[in-house]
Amino acid sequence: MFFYILLLSIAIIIFVLILSVIAISKGYAYEHTVDPIPGEEDQDKTEDEEHEDENSKEIPNDSDSK
Secondary structure, eight states: OHHHHHHHHHHHHHHHHHHHHHHHHHHHHOOOOOOOOTTHHHHHHHHHHHHHHHHHSOOOOHHHHO
16 A cells, blocks of 8 residues: 555656646747837837938048048
C-alpha cells in the first residue's frame, strides 16, 4: 500500500511538472503586439513629412558662390 501511494504521488508530481513546462514554453513563445494609440498614426505621418521637408532643403555650397 505504501509503494502504491508513493508511485501515485510521483506520477502526479511528474504530470504537474510537465504541464508547468508546457505553460511556460507557451508563455515565452507568445508574441506581444501593441495597438497604436488612436490619432498617433496621423502625428507620425506629419512628423515624417516635416523631416522630409527639412531634408529636401538644399544646403548652400561654398564652391557654388565663387
